[in-house]
Amino acid sequence: MNRSLVQLLDKIQCLKSLKSLNALLIIDGSICSSDIILNKLIRIYSRFGATDDARKLFDGIPxxxxxxxxxxxxxxxxxxxxxxxxxxxxxxxxxxxxxxxxxxxxxxxxxxxxxxxxxxxxxxxxxxxxxxxxxxxxxxxxxxxxxxxxxVDTARRLFDEMDEKDTVSWNSMIAGFGNNGRIDIARELFDAMPEKNVISWTSLISGYIKDGKMLEASGLFHRMPKRDAASFNVVISGYIDAGDMVAVRKIFDSMPVPDSGSWNLMVSGFCRAGNIDAAKEFFEKMPNRTVASWSIMIDGYMKAGDVDTARSLFDQMPQKNLVSWSIMIEGYARNGKPGEALKLYAQFKEKGIKPDETFILGVISACSQLGIISKAESMVLEFLGPSAFSNLQIVTSLIDMYAKCGSVEKARQLFSMVHKKDLLCYTTMIQALANHGLCREAISMFDEMVKAKIAPDGVSFLGVLTACNHGGLVDEGREYFKQMKDECRIQPSGKHYACIVDLLGRAGLLQEAYDMICSMPMVPHAVVWGALLAACRVCGNVELAEIAAAELFKIEPENSGNYILLSNIYAAKGRWDGVAKMRTMIKEHRVKKSRGSSWIELGGRIHEFVMGDTSHVDTEGLCTILALLGNDMKFLWDTDGIKKGEFFSFS
Structure with missing residues (x-):
């Protein structure tokens, strides 16, 4: 009986069949007749990822x-x-x-x-x-x-004192030293090893790759007496990290029989290299596509910004798992389509799959973009309950969401509940305070973080510089910028320069701002020149405005805002020839103003409005209310001096 039952268990291919057999064993009372059968059931449940079922079975054993x-x-x-x-x-x-x-x-x-x-x-x-x-x-x-x-020293001492060592012992030491950056000792042990196997060679090759020594890794690989799929995949990964896709193809082509991991590496590698066409070529050639293969390709399209193709592939997937759902939802959120992310989340809930941390973070990001706090809160409580607040990543993401949705007080309360804060948590709160104009509090938070012996990075410095910018704190901004470069040895990025340029420009220090741009070690991007142009609008400096605008026209010729801003600067100075020139340039470059949009959540539904769009089911009623509001606003004073009684037009 037991032998035939064990053979039957070995043939089970899905969780549903296993549960059916388990139920039959309970009914006929033979479930506890053999520890071998119980052991087998627990292991197969675990193999299918059903550890809750395995635990339920285990807890029923006397x-x-x-x-x-x-x-x-x-x-x-x-x-x-x-x-x-x-x-x-x-x-x-x-x-x-x-x-x-x-x-x-x-x-x-x-x-x-x-x-x-x-x-x-x-x-x-x-x-x-x-x-x-x-x-x-x-x-x-x-x-x-x-x-x-x-x-590593404790491991070495234990290794040296061992009376008996097998191949696993030697391989653990070689891999361990390699992973801990001690490739020299790993090589000594490899050379002293009495009998090497494929894992020994692969472990040392992996160590050289992690140490950035691709030449040595390649040399060892070609000297291997015997190679397996794992050794090929390690070298392929190394060349992908090095960005040498020519070598990647060469190694892959030399494989006798590439396994699914090798094919997935090729798809992933070309996606990372930005060559989505080559990734697609390998994906389509794959003899057996796994769920991971589909997910990698979908992720590649999402990261390339091609959400439509990603969705098309997702819909074609024969099987979907939590990872594939997470990639789609996080991808929609990252590509500025939070509404689509939440629609997909609604479909996901119907599948009865338990989400993990990555999935939840993607949904929180989408809710954050749409300003829908309630949906994110209900999801977190539904799937994680109170334990969510012990997960630092989830808490940090919620702090960010509250801040972006205008609930900075909730963000502050949640932050104060965190016992062990890390760099990301502090940085998120610093940025939240800075973006809400609580500049002194943001600076105090930054100083508190440094006192807690958490070293700031470029992102946290950007947060404190933003606080200085919003508060007009020029001296403090200069000091933090200097501290970042000189004390922390952090190379400022274009965003840091844009922030300090904006700070100086708002303070009327246009020449210093322009000199800062000229001293940048990298080519200034649009945000930097945009900050200077905006400052010139406030200060009425036509000369520097023309310099900034000329650079912006090269970088982003289709951005209507730059033309309009320079036109306004000309108009303020009575330079009507300049205004006419801007209009001509807009026509010549066929520049179109991007249509604005807004949305609101009511009754759990998102209502989005785009300028000129009449597709909403209540368009007529909305326009009537808008007209009534317009009548009520007739006699308000406009900040630019519009006369009392002048009608505000809506288009």
Whole structure:
């Protein structure tokens, strides 16, 4: 009976079939007849990613043996649920169940992936006390964990003291030193290794690639006595990172039989290189496309800004997973189509798939762009509950959303609830305060961050410079700009220069602003020249305005705003010849003003309005209300001195 049942379990190809068989075993009462069957069921549930079902089965076992505990712990680890694995292991010890060597190996892997150094060191002490520390499987797991913790000296000491070493031991050390930037020691160990295998060669090659030594990596690769798909893929990845797509093609073409990972690397590599046509070519040639293959290609189109083709591919996918849904929703949000992102989110909810952090962040981004706070809040509470506020990435994204939607007070309250703030969290709050004109508070927040020994980066400096800009704090702005360059050794980007140019321009220091632009180590972009042109409008400086506008006409000849702004500067000075010249240029370049749009959320629906659009179902009623409002505004004074009683026209 057990043998035939095991064979039947081995043939199961989907979760639905597994659940059906599990139900039958419960009905006939044979579910607990064999620990082998229970072990097999737990492992297959985990293989399908159904760890909740595996846990439900496990919790129903009266007295699980160490092998069953190990099966579930291993399942959690393989599904990257590392904390669940560690908590279950602690419960195992509390229940006085002695762990196996493979149990410990799985737990060490979980702790290493989570970076829980203290727990790892505590477990190490427990292992030596119980004698498990002398087991080769456990020792190899310890080597890997210490290397991932960055404790290379501890790993080396353990390795040197080991009575028995196998190929796994040597490979763990070679890979560990390579990953920790000690390729010289990795090479020494490789040369001293009594018997090398493909993994040994691949680990050293990977170390050289991470150290930026592609020539040495390539030389080793060509000297390999035997290569597998993993070694080819490591080298292909290295050349992709180096941007050498010619070498990438050459290595790929030399593969005897490329696996799905190799094909996916090629598609991903050409997408990263901006060659979407070559990526498409490889995608279409793939003998077997996986969900990952489709997702990579869709992501490539999204990053290239081709959302329509991305959506077309998404709709053609034979199977979709959480990653593919996340790519689409995040891609729509990133490409300025938050409405489409939320429409897709509504479809996703019908599938009954549990979202992860990446997915939730994409939806929050879309809600942030549309100003829909309630939808983001309800989604976070629905899928994560109160635990969401212990997730720093989610909290930071919510802070950003509240700030962008005008609820800076909510952003501030949420920020104050965070116990352990990181650079991104601080930077988001600094930018929020700066953008809402709370300049002194933004500066204080920046100084608080520095006092907390969190080193600022270019983005956080941009936030504090924005605060200085909005507050007209010229001296402080100069000081922070100098601090960024001289003390923190951060090379200012075009955005930093644009901010300081705008600050100087608003203060009337046009010549200093222009000198700053001329001293830039990179070619000034449109935002920099745009800041100077806007300042010239305020100060009425025609000469510098013409210089700035001339550069803008080269960079973005189709931007109507630059022509209109210079025309207004000419008009303010009575230079009607200049105004006429701008009108002529607009006609010659066929410049069209971008149509404005706005939207509002009512009753959970988004209503978008574009100038001249009459497609809304309530257009007639809306126009009537607008006309009534216009009548009420007839007798208001206009800030530019429009006479009382003059009618405001709407078009």
């Amino acid at each position: 007295d699980p043996n160490p092998f069953l505990w190990t099966a579930l712990i291993h399942g959690y680890v393989e599904n990257r649920q590392y904390l669940e694995a560690f908590h279950l292991f602690r419960r195992m010890l509390m229940d006085s169940v002695a762990p196996l060597n493979f149990t410990v190996a799985s737990v060490l892997k979980a702790l290493a992936r989570e970076g829980r150094v203290e727990n790892g060191e505590a477990l190490c002490g427990f292992l030596w006390k119980t004698g498990l520390g002398l087991d080769l499987v456990v020792q190899n797991a310890l080597l890997d964990a210490f290397m991932r913790f960055g404790k």
